Amino acid sequence: MKRLGFLMFLLVFLLAFPKAGDAASASAKIFLDGQQLNLSSGVQVANVDNNIMIPIRVVSENLGFKVDWEKASQSVTVQNSITTVKMVVGSKTAHIDGSQVSMNITPVLSGQTTLVPLRFVSSQMGMDVKWDNQNKAVYLSSSGSMTDPWIDGNGTPNDPDTEVPSTPTEPVNPSLPGTPGSLASIDGISFSENRLMIATSGNVKPNVFKLSSPERIVVDLPNTAFSEVFGYEHTLNTKNSGELSVTGYPDVSLIRYALFSDSPSTVRVVINLNNAMDYTVTTENDGLVFINLNPPEAVPTPPVGSNGKKIVVLDAGHGGSDPGSNSVTGKKEKAFNLALAQKVEKLLKNEKNIDVIMTRSDDSTLGLKDRSKIANNLNADIFVSMHGNNSTAGSPTGTETLYTRAESSKLAQTIHKHLVKATGLKDRGVKTQNLSVTRETKMPAVLLEVGFLNNKNDESQMFSEDFQNRVAEGIVSGIKEYLNVQ
Ligand SMILES: [Zn+2]
Structure with missing residues (x-):
């Protein structure tokens, strides 16, 4: 349906350029996003003072934009998800996203419909039109400099010979060269x-x-x-x-x-x-x-890490569309991670020598690289990721701390010491593992596997407030010892 609509639009377009009149015959070649089309007919257009006027119906059905016609005020609103163009019959003043601009011609009533200037509307809405005079071909592209990529198709013909045809009345938008x-x-x-x-x-x-x-x-x-x-x-x-x-x-x-x-x-x-x-x-x-x-x-004003404060980035693992692993009772790892991280955050906020930043503070989806990026961009002092463990081989118990780069070893040892004490679970030790968040970060970074979500005993504790509070305190003790802050 849309292609058919474009055919009609193209026909209209061909009539829009008097200089290209010889090309507006049936022999002209039309390309939509690089593909040649067969022409069809059926849309009535008008040439008013060298401006091609098209029915608003064409704007909505053929160009795919939302069009509203308000009879009482005789106003036309053309809209995509980015731009709103408002025009009034008989007025040369249009409003683009609320800003006033003037047109060189007014929308007019014609029979049962309202006609609007093609070039003005299409350029405001992001259509890109090129005319190849040598080949008598029209290139229509919806990926011009103002395209709404959520509505329109894509693809600009990369023909170096194509030129934008000039019209006597409306300037062509220059596009800046890419850099x-x-x-x-x-x-x-x-x-x-x-x-x-x-x-x-x-x-x-x-x-x-x-x-x-x-x-x-x-x-x-x-x-x-x-x-x-x-x-x-x-x-x-x-x-x-x-x-x-x-x-x-x-x-x-x-x-x-x-x-x-x-x-x-x-x-x-x-x-x-x-x-x-x-x-x-x-x-x-x-x-x-x-x-x-x-x-x-409500925005905290002092810059992060000012006055010599240490910057701690807390990373609640997974989140949003990534639930992490499922616990033995069907609870989600992401919820445990966030609950624990929030408790650690709350405690660290009481520390006057520490600024704490969460990679996520709710159930939002966040990529692994985004997490390390946050810490790297802040020049954080340490990065602590919190997770619940899961095993495919039985249901082991215990607490382990993972890191990737050697410079994280001391942080891992220090936090692990306090963490194990706090969980009271089996000490599975400090281990190295190649994990994105601990590898891509540029400061000492650890990933805490607090306990096993597929172990009944570990799991029931992990989702209890007491346990989480205790573990949060342990993590904070480890962080403070490592950073040597009082
Ligand atoms: Zn995890």
Whole structure:
């Protein structure tokens, strides 16, 4: 259906350029995302002062945008998930996402329908049109510089000979040349504590703005692209876009991300809101970008690690769509990990010489690389990941502490000593193991396997408040001893 719609649109387009009139015959070749199409007919268009006007029906059915017509005010609203264009019959003033712009021609009523200017609407909504005069071919692409990747198809013809046909009335949007050598990368995104965190490498200057109807916060990251790491940790579809589901935050319905433009390469992250929200943007050293939806007074102001404080990153293993292992009574490891990490966090917050940062503080999904990235970007002093163990060979009991790099050995020994004492379970020792979070971190890092979730005795203790409090105290004692803080 959509292809058929495009055929009609193309027919309209061909009529839109008087200079290309000879190409508007049936012999012109039409390419949609590189594929030649057969032309069809059936849409009535009008040429008004060299502006091609198309029925709003074409805009919705053929271009795929949402169109609302309000008869009383004679206003047309054209919308995709990013841009909203409002026009009124007889008025040259349009509103793009609330900002006033003027058109060189007004929408008009014609018979049963309303006609709107093709080039104005299509360029505002991100359509990219190229005309190859030599080959008398039209290239239509929905991946122009303003494309909404969540609605439109992708694919720009890479024909160096193609040119944008000029029209006497409306300028063609220039697109900036890409700068592939200087791209920063987007390594991960997550949402917790009512704030969006974007992990980047390189110098990133986010451009953040609000859109309404529906309410959204848009974060554009110019001169960036998704890194390999990002694709490994997050879903990226063939259009280089994906979604991050958010649960437990009443203000946020969904977060989407996409390679929004490739000229210049720009990653866009959109927070879909359930209601209008204010936000603050902070960019930390080494590329962590936060879009904070918390009211400003609720934001802790002193920078992390200031005044010589030690920075402790606590990592509750798994979370969100990754439950970890199932316990013998069907409980989830991620819940144990978070409950314990929160208890450790609470205790550490009382320590005036320690700043504590959680990689996740709720049941959100977070990639492994994002966890180490958080600690690395903060230049944390230590990283402590908390887990429940599980065995496929029987149901052993006991506590073990894992690390990967030699520099973590002392931290592992120190915390393990206190941890084993606190759990009272069998001492399975300190072991080295090649684990992402302890390998990719750049500071002493350990992963605590507190007890076995598939062992009945271990498990029943692990989900008790007393045990968790005791273990949290043990971990804190180990951390304090290692960091030598009083
Ligand atoms: Zn685990």
